[in-house]
Amino acid sequence: MDSRSDQTPLKVAILWHMHQPNYREPHSNRLAMPWVRFHALKDYLDMPLLASSYERVRVTFNLVPSLLDQIEMYVNGAIDRHLELSRMRAEDLTPGLKVEILETFFSANPDHLIKPFHRYWELYNKARREDANRQVIASFFSSAEMRDLQVWSNLAWVDPMFRSEPVIKDLFVRDKQYTEEEKHRLLDWQIEHMRRIIPTYRRLMEEGRIDVSFTPYFHPILPLLCDTDVAREALPDIQLPSRRYRHPEDAARQIQMSRDRYRECFGRELTGMWPSEGSVSMETLDIMLKQGVTWTATDEEILYHSLIKSGQERPNPAAYSVYEYGPGIKLFFRDHGLSDRIGFVYSGWRADRAAADFVNHLKDIRGRLDGRLRDAVVSVILDGENAWEYFPDDGTEFLSTMYQLLNDEPLIETVTMSQAAAAVQARPLKSIFAGSWINHNFRIWIGHAEDNAAWDLLSVTRDTLLRFERDNPGFDKERIAAAWLQVYIAEGSDWNWWYGDDHRTIHLEQFDRTYRRHLAAVYEFLGLDVPSELQRPLLLGAKTSHNLVPENLVSPTVDGHVSHYYEWAGAGSYDCLKAGAAMHQVTRFVGTVQAGFDRENVYIRLDFHNKMGIELLSTPRFVLDLRTPQPVQVQLTRDAGGAVGGSADGYFYRMEEVLEVGLSRAFLWPSGAGRLSFRISLFEGDQLVETCPDGEDLTLDVPSPQQELFWPE
Template identity: 45%
Template sequence: SDPVVSALVRKGRDFSLEDQAALGRKQTELLGLVIPAYKKLAASRQIEISTTPYYHPILPLLCDSAIAATAHPNVPLPHRFQYPDDARRQLQMGRDYIQQAFGVAPVGLWPSEGSVSDEVFHIAAETGFRWAATDNGVLDRTLGRGSGVDGTYRPYRWQQGGHAMQVIFRDHVMSDLIGFVYSGMDAREAAHDFLRRIRDNCSGILGAGRDALVPIILDGENAWEYYDRNGRPFFRELYQGILNDREMHAVTVSEAFDLMPSDPLDHIFPGSWINANFDIWIGAEEDNRAWDFLLDARRAYDQRQDGVTEEQRKLAYEELLIAEGSDWCWWYGPEHDSAHREDFDQLFRSHIANVYRALGQQPPADLSQPILRI
């Protein structure tokens, strides 16, 4: 236990400005230990560091927004957005940032929201990534049938047009148990339930004489705050249970590909981890208006970039990349709600307007009006 934090806990109330400052200094100190800890664990190969495209865009939609109709044939679409070079830039920036911060160039990719397509895999392979992960709902659509645990619990190798990418497909059910269920259970009971389910799922595969790879993938920052002590008791029970089981081993994704043969894939169905489609981010009236604003700004950039200074060009492009992030359209449309939706709307339109300002142009008047239909 930390003496500064312990003293504040004992005090319990009537905190002074100095108490607040002391806690702020302690938080900064602890945050400074995070990246060195990751570096150490990565160097010992206890963990593997992967990454995501820098501003969290839905890569397949950047490459070609019309691809949304593959998963949802009758979806209303905005004017076609088709800028694969932006997807490449987002991937390269994500990879470069991790290399700068952690001293290692990641070979693994979790595309934003598990969103994949053949074109995304082509670009990712050219950018230096060797493996990617998505959801087993995408595997079902790729295979044209339910994959079940037998299909999910194995690695794959996508190959097309001279490019190759290793792929794993997360067990949606098992991952969501950790993400949404086990935080409300006793740590030991939750860990035992999880390991029991894995043994049950793998029994037929092991009985057939082959190994099983169980991909557990989740947005960790969403889960641990709901667990007792940020999940530490659960983790201790879970990893102790794995250590006690002779047939079970925790491995990094790259280790899994080294240990097991991969099944071939000649294509990947375009979709995300949410229903194996892109409906969250495109198709609703609000979503499509946002895409049209983005397209207009992107075209303005193409037309003006050679007539402005390098500083203006960089700033305009940075604002475009920010506006391509997926979280803006997460809040547009009927799927999600938040008390801050109006703030997100205003911020998105501000970034689009900043593209024009950086190019020395007046933003379109429509950008001063909300996209939201409240």
Template identity: 40%
Template sequence: MPALRLAFLWHQHQPCYKNPISGYYEMPWTRLHAVKDYYDLAAILDDFPAIKFNINLVPSLMLQLEDYASGGARDKVIEATLADASSLSASDAVFILENFFMANYGTMVERHPRYAELLQARGRSTSPADIKRAASGFKKQDWRDLQVWFNLAWTDPYWRRKDAFIDGLFKKGKNFTEEEKSTLIRKHLEICGAVIPKHRDLQTAGRAEISTTPFYHPILPLLCDTDTARMSIPSAQLPANRFRRPEDARAQILKAADFYESRFGIRPRGFWPSEGSVSEEVALMFADCGVRWLATDEEVLFRSLAASMSPTDSRAAIYEPWRMDSPSGGHIDMFFRDHALSDAIGFVYSGWSPAAAATDFMKRLDGIKKNRRGGNPPLVNVILDGENCWEYYPNDGEDFLRELLGRISDDKDIETVTYSDYLESHPASSRLNRLHAGSWINANFAIWIGHSEDNASWDRLYEAREFIAAYIRKNPGNESSEAVKEAMEHLYAAEGSDWNWWYGDDHGSQQDTLFDLLYRSHLKKIYEVLGSATPGNLEIAIKTGRRTGPPILEPADFLSVKIDGAATNYYEWLSAGFYQTGLAGGSMHQVENIIKAVHYGFDLNNLYIRIDTNLLKEPAKLDQCEFCVKFLNPEGLSVKISFDSRKALKRYAVERPSMAAIMLEGADAEMLAAASKVVEMAVPFEFCGTSRGEKLDFAVILLQNGNELERWPYQRIFSIKHPSEDDFSNVWSV
């Protein structure tokens, strides 16, 4: 019998990008993730017959995929791609330069010489003046190559092996034709149409279990009652109006189950609740709707057991299913994700070699096996986003996945399982008497409620829901009319979690204003289809201004720093630039960052960096790690420091291209780096080989045993100029 069972659950989801007023898809991500992630992640099972997956497909995602496959999706990016490069309008040119580099520069742009050349021609700035300048230098073939490369870079390596035309485009590299553009887009739409059938075939063959999510990805506990947010955060600031619509929550579940059955021929047995969001009311609602299992995060279980005072070994508790009984006689089984192991794939391993990452993963599984005491073999739940993490990996994560799945296949002590199959042979024996209300992120709902923007969003939703209810009361017998059905569909779409993901200061993107527009457009349509004027407050953006992201503050003056690791006094770092990692979120969310903040600044002779980190409270881990300042300019320059478990400096090393490396120890090194309450370091400009006025671009990286754990700033760089006494007002730009 296997000593450990392993369940992968890949969650596939995109917001509803179709503007209900214009009919256009405002963003292209459903199509692009289909060709980069959805099909190939499922298809990799064809090469690993011993492996099984659980894959979660959200109904609103599947609906969009079908819209693309049928040719019904009007996508602004597709239209800009197909626009003839010889006669682009000025607006098309601006749109292309602003949007056709929206890809990970390191793994998706710079690895392709022609695409990298085009990025260099455009430049990194997207200010209107810089875009206009860049457009004037682009020739017809430049435009056409860029139109192809944006779509081609989002095409997974899997399709190079399976499609000769796509492989031919990669090999050709440049000088593409209008016909090749059209054929590439046609191929993309065909792939969109193949995603659902591929998953259906895998489920029929017993290779995967396909689960789903409430239709438009809502946070069900908050739909049932927004006051639920106070269970985990009693002091939470809530919307002015209390939203309580459990009937909407039930409708989102049943709509999803009906849609799923129409595509897969059976009712779904399991659900990943949107963002792993659960409560007792919601769990029992799922049970009453005929759902067999749910999954959420380990922290929800720990808090549930603490609330019920259940004696348990908390870490071991996540490695088995738990059952919650319904007063109606039914029950629901629940699985809890190992968030350290899941986050390792989602956030850590992308910077490691495939072999090192797979070795670390298997080592962690081995530790779980050895720590199990009695009972059934542990069931380890690795649950994560199945789309957004791969762009940070070389080769879209394929090398890592193949290495990992190969090792798992060869290990006779590990069996991968689907959840329903597992429950058939191992029914849940542990009972949950209480269920904490929370999500997979910090076991609360703070991402979606509590910020003034989130609360304004809930108030607009409340007003629209009350308007529908009032309309039905005034027009008895019309609750089944087509107008009411359409209004409710827009309401359900507005109940999705994605809008509030981008409201507030938790996450930010270049497209925050588009998400705001889409949300308000659904609410506007409710009033329109029911024959009423749109409320004025829906004409006003909820997003109060696009957050450009950290750093929150830039350097304001020269620093005078004593390198002692103590943040000696209040004024020492007061004028420094400041970057708070917790505010750096994008489409993914890491539960906890090791580095909490980075401060940076300079005097005439040195660049200074301060790192605030929890690592200083964990001496054993500190001894395994290095802090690295990696420079993009001067290219190849890096400075690494490391400390032992007593926080004593072990080494200060400088690697420089075309110059001798520098290795400092003892007193010389201690003048340049120290750790106590914080990590402080100085990088003399003479080590950098720069002169006054020259630019220095850098990132701060945390390494463990040579492998990258974290890199800050998120998708950006710190940038300063080698300073002089006369030009401080011009020495930074981030």
């Protein structure tokens, strides 16, 4: 049937994944970091309320049980260091505490969570002075300014939906000169706000407005719990830990714990599960089947490899079919192109244009599904919290416009995953390829020396607990249970997300320390000495590279000018001023380095900290030192007219207010894709003045023009 005359709507299943690492510290009622609290203010309540306000819109929210535990911890009096510092009377802050606050209370997206608020932006710029050390800068801040910072570092995270509530509205109107009483009203409001979250999901689900699925309890990579050797299916040459980790019983336990928690929260049985990082394998699907899970999901790349593995024909388009394994468990495969448009592309667009583009893509898909609409489902699955920091107004205008267009479009029907699983005829899938939604493999969580060391420590600790339990049958059962809980927490994916060279964070040492504390707590609960291996960092010293992670494609005009704000908005960025000391200098010249790419070129931008100082150098020249794929030094020199600019085969550049460089993909790689490692140096004649970064490399992973990006959880 011609889709132009067929009025069957296209089913679209949107799943928002809500997750934060497990920050709770052993033996205490504290959380190591404040991100659960911040995202509770910004994402966890407004997202379901907004989606449910449209009559025809139905979406699925996937929640991680350990996230809900942390929300309830706050409701019951838990604290984190940021909250502790926020509650301190500003007049009582010591110089050391003021420094700590100034170092940690601006941990937010500057463009969207600091700059829109006049007072917060004012304090941010004052704290970033480069002409004094931190102690001196802290001395410049009055008690009133410190109190304003305590307020704004919490207030900025409040979603626009709640800024009209009396306590919050008054603070936004006031802007500065807050009182201690006003500050504490805000902090108390946060806790009451968090108290509403779980009941709201339950109410909206009971009303049929949304659906809720869960992830295994502590967000583990289930296939690796079942057998770390499964990583070789996608990566045959990967270096695995010295100790094989094979504990499918733990995978089953993490799912069972989720089922129990779901029943406790929502009074019904768990039927749907988004596995951590979309990670699946034959063994994990078999465990899900036995546990009563009726649907799950992963990325479309897993489908393509699974069809090859099964020797099955690949329909076109394959990803819009629902498959069944077992029989008994339905599988959805996310359209990563559409999902990543929300996560990566639309933040730099006008909200109405972005929403229309999304819906138009769905209409185009519908047009290609001639005669197959009844059983077709487009799955859009992505992070439901982190993306919005890169949108104006926390993505509210984009989401509202998108939902309204979907609500009003008769040829599109939004459905929950459960509704879709019940409504369509699924295709059989004989086998599943073991991998995750990130490059259809498990490289992020295993294979690097740090990752493998973490797995080995986990394995030794678990074996110690099992042996102790067997040899001491009369030991306190509550302490045994507490020790097992620490093992399950350590099995979570977030620790290995940060180990290795895949991702970087300023909190890397904190993650490492917290991971080892959970393993050490196992020994402490058993009354055993903590091994020395758990008292030493797993990190292999300073990283040899800093990975720049773009959030969007960039296509700047290489003219040395910042033509408009969004020209470089999607680029990855590195702050050279926060790096190690530079050579042969008294003042700093280089400020930040940004890098990104489009389908034709890779772009690098250098912002100056001291442009006038560079112009006073008699013979300045920049050298772009490409370390990989091939060692090449690109000389960025003055032209005949005295300007720094020029072009050659494969690259072009210009320096005016900033230095911009374009490098052809074909110049860098025959395939047009790969990893670029580089650093930038400033010379005065033959004398090296400064290198950014000093003694290390910046790296940029450039996918093929055909490959879509992904959004990490």
